Amino acid sequence: MNINHDAVSGWLMLASYFYNANQYKKSLIIIVYALSKCTLEKHLCWTEMSVTQRLLVKRHLALEQGVVRSLKLLHVDCVVLSTFIPMELLITGACIVIPPVVYAHFLSFLCYYNLNDVRECRNSLRDLKLTIAEDYFIEDDDSLKASSYYCLGTALQLTGDNVSAKKAFTVVKNLFPYPSLMLFMERYKRLSLIASS
Template sequence: MRGSDLDIMFVNRDKEVYDVKPCLHQHKSCLSMDTEDVKPGFTQLRLDYFVDQFLFENCEQFANKIYLSSKLWKQHFSFNNKFIIHGPCISDRNGLFDFAKCLHCKTWVFAARHWIARSNNSWPSYDVKQSIMRQGVLFVPIGNIYHDAVSGWLMLVTFFYKTKQYAKALRIIMYSLSKCTFDKLHRCMSDINHQWLKLKSVQNMCIVRLWKLLLVDTINFYEYSHLLPDELLLRKEDTHVSFPCSAYAYVLKFLCHYHLNNGRQCQADLDDLRLVIEEHYLMADLRMIASAYYLLGIALQIAGDAESAQRAFLLATKNT
């Protein structure tokens, strides 16, 4: 199709995935599907046996088990400046192609059994389904789909902002900010947060519930991202940028009110943003504090306060 890119899947033949019990092979590394606490159609890949050091180096340990890390897996293949990570794929910087490095399961997995049993009146036909089943299943390491809810909502807010739907964006921002409470987990937490994690009610939660309900992570944009607001465009030397959700939410709130000509509310948003940064609210990492000051500088610049904007940019530089 004109204007679209080329999608390519490379199948790694010296590693195999098994649905139930792995059949250890002398010359192949083996991974098993672990579908506990994952959405339908997704799985974690647990390492059972390896013959190459490369696979082991791309795994991480969790709860005394070793799992393939999608992040390490993709980073290995984006080894130079010619390629960038684009979702589950590796892309060239010109955006001409996406390629995904896949793992193969030779059998039809149990989780996809409903697809086989669906009505024969619809496509594909019985013969086509049998042919597909004989090919097995391909697995693409895509990353965490159970990430924190706040950054997910803010990404949706960013979409509404980019499409000039400011009223909708503001409603979701208010909901997102209601989730940015002090008891949330975040990077470089204080001792108080670590003590809170020892509560029995928290320890009884599965990891998925912790991610969804209690984590407030950073919001990340990469080079060539179409979602990043125009006011926050990357510098030429940057390939990605990360912002603390608490500060990013208030900047988007300010930008929405600015475009709606709500001058009084713009000033209130700037005051809130200053307070969030001064209190280091849900941001303890120096890099996140620096990026928050950068956001404040941009907002002050837009508001016409060049002197305060300059001070904010200097504080951003000081904390890097």
């Protein structure tokens, strides 16, 4: 399951596996653990390390942990979904890359949605919106922002808020207007048909 690759993405893949196996409570436990690893001293893949992060690596080196192990402890990578993609995303036969905290809150939303826990479902949706609004652990990359808004639009559509969902999908379309996007825009098309009828 690749749980030692970095602090978060392997755990979220495991949470996806349990979600797809309808073991929502197990998935939620793993999501909470993965989110606990997303702290400010961690850095995203391909970003420059801060002074604090460099000092932490030096400290781990001093403890003879090794550079590679030290960087794994301080590294958070995006979640690359190709096998355990939740059915709600309507993506088949494709690979999608989602920022880790966005995916954790989205998967948490899906778990609570399937458990019919309305209160926690709303809390997860609020956390998802806040994560996207503040670009928390989201690299400055249009495709990652687009996948974040796609998750948000999917969650909003599941709750029945089609107006807000269409706005989110419009942001996706504006951020990532490439032909490969058509895999992701099935929901946008469906919302357009609902709005015109």
